[in-house]
Structure formats: C-alpha cells, structure tokens
Amino acid sequence: MELKDFFKENPKLALAYSGGVDSSFLLYAAKQSGADVRAYMVLSPFQPAFELEGAKRTAKKLGVALEIIELDVLKDKRIKENSALRCYYCKSLILKSIAERAAQQGYFTIIDGTNASDKSEDRPGMRALEEIGVLSPLKLCKITKEQLRSGLKEAGFDIWDKPSYSCLATRVKTGESIEPERLQKIDEAEEKIRALGFKDIRLRTQQGEAKLELQKEDIKKVFQNKKALDNIIIEKFGSYEIGERRT
Numbered sequence: 001m002e003l004k005d006f007f008k009e010n011p012k013l014a015l016a017y018s019g020g021v022d023s024s025f026l027l028y029a030a031k032q033s034g035a036d037v038r039a040y041m042v043l044s045p046f047q048p049a050f051e052l053e054g055a056k057r058t059a060k061k062l063g064v065a066l067e068i069i070e071l072d073v074l075k076d077k078r079i080k081e082n083s084a085l086r087c088y089y090c091k092s093l094i095l096k097s098i099a100e101r102a103a104q105q106g107y108f109t110i111i112d113g114t115n116a117s118d119k120s121e122d123r124p125g126m127r128a129l130e131e132i133g134v135l136s137p138l139k140l141c142k143i144t145k146e147q148l149r150s151g152l153k154e155a156g157f158d159i160w161d162k163p164s165y166s167c168l169a170t171r172v173k174t175g176e177s178i179e180p181e182r183l184q185k186i187d188e189a190e191e192k193i194r195a196l197g198f199k200d201i202r203l204r205t206q207q208g209e210a211k212l213e214l215q216k217e218d219i220k221k222v223f224q225n226k227k228a229l230d231n232i233i234i235e236k237f238g239s240y241e242i243g244e245r246r247t
Helices: 003-009 021-032 049-062 086-104 126-132 145-154 180-195 223-237
Strands: 012-016 036-043 066-070 201-206 209-214 240-244
Touching (some): 012 021, 036 086, 066 086, 180 201, 209 223, 223 240
Parallel strands (some): 036 066
C-alpha cells in the first residue's frame, strides 16, 4: 500500500503529533493528499519547551490545526515510580487523551509516526498503540526514516535532519522515582548544552550523579567547551562523566 491509498481509505484523521521528523512528515503527507487531518500534541513534564515551539512552526507552515492537550502524567503513580513499563503506561495515557479529545471533535481514526525503521523491541509503547487501535501508516507503507528525512528535505522543511528525541523521562534511571524538579534541571541543562553547539545529547542521571552522552564526533569538542560544561552541569548535579550517546 502507498500513503496516498491509505489517506484515500482514511480521509479524516487525528495525528498524535510530537513535532519530530516522523510525525511532521506524516502531517505533510496527509495534507498533500487532501486528507482532513488535525494534529494533537500532548504537553507533559516529559517534553521540553523547544519541542512545542518547533511543532507550532511546522503545523502553521502546513496550515493544519494544532490541538494542545496539557497532561500531568506524573499524577499516575505507575509512571512516577518509573518501572520498566513506564513508557507503556505513559503512552497509553497520552493516546487515550488524544482519542478522547479527537472524538469530541469528530475525529475517530488515530494515526502516529511509527515508521518502517522502528523496531518493536525499541519502542516499549508499541503495545499501547495496538491496544488503543492507533494506525501507523508509515510502517504499514514500509517507509523508512531515511525516506522521511529525504521527503522533508525535498519539501523545504528545515527539520529534515532534526535528531531523534526521546522524552526527558528516559534521563532518569529505571526504578528511580521521576520528580518534576529533576526533570526541570535536566531540561535547563540540556538547553544550555545545545546552545554550545552540541546538537544530539542526553544528560542522564542516576542517584544524583550525571552522565552526558554525546554523538561520537562531538566528544572531541568537549575539551574546548569544558569550562562551560562544568558550569552548566556541576552547578545542578555535581560531578559528571562523558560518554557516547546510546538512544
């Protein structure tokens, strides 16, 4: 099946939107196909401010309505406790919130940006997608991450090379309670580190200690930015170490 065929069969859609490459391409493709699509973005303590601003810009460029849903996921004890199933519980809560809001506005088919390059074992929330009945047209149509980026670049979107971004909850060691204060400190520190020119980073914490994960090619830039990094990270977390970025 091709995307145009999917949109022909599903002409009215609610998109679970993050502002990342995957969901942005899907929003663009839906709009190009003439589908009646509305984007729904859930704001929680797990999302940094820059993600919202980027999502707003892309939706505006496409002329698509962007519905913002504020959701304090940490009110759910199962999410706050940060067990191995945290992502499943969180994804379920987010998708149910989107489905409820979308249904109130007459949108009953929910889609997301899962693509052919995403493996089920890498996406703990995949089970939630299946249970709630969310469709993943990019995966269904066998469209890969590389193809998404190429498509966005050709269409003139400057986010085509935007790094994949995992939510702030992934910075806290599994099993350690997720506290809003810690998430805020991580978000503030990462924002300052990105301002130094480090584009794709993760500042992970465990029992009060910190580890800054960078792309391999960026590790060599640490020495010339060592003083600035010390000022940013030590102020909030004390000592820290540097490592190569995982996911």
